[in-house]
Amino acid sequence: VRIHxxxxxxxxxRLAARLRHAPNGGNTxxxxxIGDDTAVxxxxxxxxxxxTTDALVxxxxxxxxxxxxxxxxxKAMAASISDIAAMGGVPLHGLISxxxxxxxxxxxxxxxxxxxxxxxxLFGCTVVGGDIVKTDGxxxxxxxxxxxVQRTKALLRSTAQVGxxxxxxxxxxxxxxxxxxxxxxxxxxxEQSVREDLLRFHERPIxxxxxxxxxxxxxxxxxxxxxSDGLANELHEIASASGVSIRIQEEQIPIHPSVLQFSxxxxxNPYEWALYGGEDYQLVGTVRKHQLEIVQTLFRExxxxxxxxxxxxxxxxxxSIVSGRSTVPLEKRGxxxxx
Amino acid sequence: VRIHxxxxxxxxxRLAARLRHAPNGGNTxxxxxIGDDTAVxxxxxxxxxxxTTDALVxxxxxxxxxxxxxxxxxKAMAASISDIAAMGGVPLHGLISxxxxxxxxxxxxxxxxxxxxxxxxLFGCTVVGGDIVKTDGxxxxxxxxxxxVQRTKALLRSTAQVGxxxxxxxxxxxxxxxxxxxxxxxxxxxEQSVREDLLRFHERPIxxxxxxxxxxxxxxxxxxxxxSDGLANELHEIASASGVSIRIQEEQIPIHPSVLQFSxxxxxNPYEWALYGGEDYQLVGTVRKHQLEIVQTLFRExxxxxxxxxxxxxxxxxxSIVSGRSTVPLEKRGxxxxx
Numbered sequence: 303v304r305i306h307x308x309x310x311x312x313x314x315x316r317l318a319a320r321l322r323h324a325p326n327g328g329n330t331x332x333x334x335x336i337g338d339d340t341a342v343x344x345x346x347x348x349x350x351x352x353x354t355t356d357a358l359v360x361x362x363x364x365x366x367x368x369x370x371x372x373x374x375x376x377k378a379m380a381a382s383i384s385d386i387a388a389m390g391g392v393p394l395h396g397l398i399s400x401x402x403x404x405x406x407x408x409x410x411x412x413x414x415x416x417x418x419x420x421x422x423x424l425f426g427c428t429v430v431g432g433d434i435v436k437t438d439g440x441x442x443x444x445x446x447x448x449x450x451v452q453r454t455k456a457l458l459r460s461t462a463q464v465g466x467x468x469x470x471x472x473x474x475x476x477x478x479x480x481x482x483x484x485x486x487x488x489x490x491x492x493e494q495s496v497r498e499d500l501l502r503f504h505e506r507p508i509x510x511x512x513x514x515x516x517x518x519x520x521x522x523x524x525x526x527x528x529x530s531d532g533l534a535n536e537l538h539e540i541a542s543a544s545g546v547s548i549r550i551q552e553e554q555i556p557i558h559p560s561v562l563q564f565s566x567x568x569x570x571n572p573y574e575w576a577l578y579g580g581e582d583y584q585l586v587g588t589v590r591k592h593q594l595e596i597v598q599t600l601f602r603e604x605x606x607x608x609x610x611x612x613x614x615x616x617x618x619x620x621x622s623i624v625s626g627r628s629t630v631p632l633e634k635r636g637x638x639x640x641x
Numbered sequence: 642v643r644i645h646x647x648x649x650x651x652x653x654x655r656l657a658a659r660l661r662h663a664p665n666g667g668n669t670x671x672x673x674x675i676g677d678d679t680a681v682x683x684x685x686x687x688x689x690x691x692x693t694t695d696a697l698v699x700x701x702x703x704x705x706x707x708x709x710x711x712x713x714x715x716k717a718m719a720a721s722i723s724d725i726a727a728m729g730g731v732p733l734h735g736l737i738s739x740x741x742x743x744x745x746x747x748x749x750x751x752x753x754x755x756x757x758x759x760x761x762x763l764f765g766c767t768v769v770g771g772d773i774v775k776t777d778g779x780x781x782x783x784x785x786x787x788x789x790v791q792r793t794k795a796l797l798r799s800t801a802q803v804g805x806x807x808x809x810x811x812x813x814x815x816x817x818x819x820x821x822x823x824x825x826x827x828x829x830x831x832e833q834s835v836r837e838d839l840l841r842f843h844e845r846p847i848x849x850x851x852x853x854x855x856x857x858x859x860x861x862x863x864x865x866x867x868x869s870d871g872l873a874n875e876l877h878e879i880a881s882a883s884g885v886s887i888r889i890q891e892e893q894i895p896i897h898p899s900v901l902q903f904s905x906x907x908x909x910n911p912y913e914w915a916l917y918g919g920e921d922y923q924l925v926g927t928v929r930k931h932q933l934e935i936v937q938t939l940f941r942e943x944x945x946x947x948x949x950x951x952x953x954x955x956x957x958x959x960x961s962i963v964s965g966r967s968t969v970p971l972e973k974r975g976x977x978x979x980x
Contacts, residue, residue, distance in 0.1 A: 333689060334797065337882070339727040339867055340693040340788075342795045347686035350672055354679040355736035355785055357772045388678040397694035399738075399783045433696045439778010444738045446694055446785030449679075456681045458673065528678055543676070 303408040305436075313434055316408060320415035321422070321429045329428050331394055331450075341430035343395050349450040354385035356447075360440035368484045371410050373505040374443070375417025377581075381530065382447035383425055384509035384583040388528035390457040390518035391449035392511065393427040399444040401437035414443070425511055455518050457526035457587065462544035466524050466588035468612035469597075471513040473558040474533055475572050478579025479565065480504025487568055499560035507583040513608075514585060516600045522593030527586050532578040535636030536586050537621045545619060550612030550632070552625040577623075578636055588614055642747040644775075653773055655747060659754035660761070660768045668767050670733055670789075680769035682734050688789040693724040695786075699779035707823045710749050712844040713782070714756025720869065721786035722764055723848035723922040727867035729796040729857035730788035731850065732766040738783040740776035753782070764850055794857050796865035796926065801883035805863050805927035807951035808936075810852040812897040813872055814911050817918025818904065819843025826907055838899035846922040852947075853924060855939045861932030871919040874975030876960045879927070884958060889951030889971070891964040916962075917975055927953055 305313060318336050329335070334342035345351055358364060358378050369377065379396065386393045398418065402411065422429060427447070480500040483490070492500075509528070517523035525544055527536040533555070541548045557565075557572045565572035576582075589597050594610070601608040621632040644652060657675050668674070673681035684690055697703060697717050708716065718735065725732040737757065741750065761768060766786070819839040822829070831839075848867070856862035864883055866875040872894065880887045896904075896911045904911035915921075928936050933949070940947035960971040 334795065338798050339724040339865075340691040340730070340795075342728065342790070343690040343692060344792070345684060345690060351682040351684060351690070351787075352679040353682060353734065353736060353770060353785075353787065355738050355770060355772050355783070357738040357740060357774045357783065359740055359774050359776045359778075361777055362775055385678040389681065391679070395692065397692060397785050399694050399696040399785075401696060401698055401781055431692065431694060433694050433783070435696045435698050436701055437698045437778055437781065438700055439698075439740075439776055439781075442740055442776065442778075442781060444694070444696065444772070444783045444785075446692075446736050446738075446783075448690075448692065448787070451681070453683070456673065456679075459677055526678075 335430045352389045352391040352449045357444040371413040372417040375414035376421045379418045379421035382445040384528040386449035387509045387511040387514040390514045391451035393449040395448040396429045397446040398432040401442040460543035462525035462588040466614040470586045472584040473556040475575030476503025477581035478575035479561045496560040520597045522589045525588045529582045532580040532636035534577040538634045546614045547618030548621045554611040656754045674769045691728045691730040691788045696783040710752040711756040714753035715760045718757045718760035721784040723867040725788035726848045726850040726853040729853045730790035732788040734787040735768045736785040737771040740781040799882035801864035801927040805953040809925045811923040812895040814914030815842025816920035817914035818900045835899040859936045861928045863927045865926035868921045871917040871975035873916040877973045885953045886957035887960045893950040
């Protein structure tokens, strides 16, 4: 069905219907949801609000041949939830704007919204409003997302301290590896499980909300970012915002076995993906060294991985990496627009 | 200067700089603004949060030849503030996403952000975050905006009651008249003051935040919408959401003298603009008849206009208009996409 056949209000009704099922703590704090001039939301007085917005554009951030529309919705919402997770927050209320080329089918948009709903349901958050507009350009999805964090406890990127250890919450480079598989090596024969892993890493990333919660709970975390633009870029952001120098060990960066296997097959350095690939949506940050065991215990109790990959060495604003016997500056690049 | 010459971070710095001046109550509730994974915001415990999102697309919602880039930013923010006003809320925290065609100049974008900043400063709200992405398509601006409203006092569209009177807070049709002047009658000789009025109505609408506040304060308002898609559409939304029938009087719809003068010159019915034009950003709603004088007194004390234009006649979901001696159904149309 073409979009003009159902009209703007018909389309709103059909898409809003995909968002209505919220079995898992959905509708927390929603006084008024979709259907008035604004949503009306109620937050606990002992919480601050964390708020983020992210836009994804077809042809820039995704292509029809590298992700399904369902997973596009899933991943768009994951990207915004990941920002909330990086602050130690719980995602609660989303606002989705979508700019739609007239060629699109209503059913395709429903797939996108089903993916959004699937991700929302994983974390108990609710879409409370949006805007649907047409465009002569590419499909664009913008998700603004609000969440709650314990008052004064938000994890910033500007508060890392000399002496802290640097951590990440999971294997890196998987999303870039999956994209490389989709774009450049579609015909490569791979074990089915390896292929599935790589595609999942790229299309269905899981934001680290629980890890962010544990970091807040530990009271040991001094800084945190989510890895949306590659580990190198995130470390540079922390170093620059905190006024510290960071040194990491290449060999301690976790890489998933399927990513390693694929990288060996195609002769690509997997650390390149981890450092500069982006969209892994793990967390990177710093914890006080004397409280490291507290954090490790909390993560172990929840069966969540936690990797120490380096340390904050001194005041400054640079990042270096120990690779074999040499220590070299880590380039400040990642996935940037307009470069 | 072309966008690729300054890079993504250079562009963010330059645009964020335009938003930093907030003389008028700015930064209320901002714990962390632009520069981390998310903003961190603190609301008063006796307030609910109102949240809205609006996207504007070049070629669909605006054209370079009908509005300046400064006024585009001004109006984009006005549209979002107007949604907050319609709930009786105070606008506080904005998140701006912008998708930029590569042909655009940095200076042009700075004009847009100056316009956003001007509108923010009028109402003491602050831009706390955003996303800047490139696009192969048209310029797109999305503003998600949060505000505060007294807990349980938000003005809904679903709670109009039979017996209420219907009001609007100012003259209508001005925005559509200004657009008609820009698009179809650029060479028409008009008094300078009339021309300026019409262009101002179209390019620089002022959201009715104070009026929304007074309506909350009065405790007499039973429903409210902002007029973004034309009076007819907004009345139908209230009628449908509240399950009531509404009858308005054409001759009581306020039309600005400059709009009347222009309409006579070009032989156009000004009520057509008021009913179906949109983007006037006045408020329309209902108040209890026995409390009408309380509301009128509040508005008079603040020198704000307040016009009674009709009444809620009975249960139902339709809207009619008395025009001369005849009463006719009011068409449910306005500015809709995909029609």
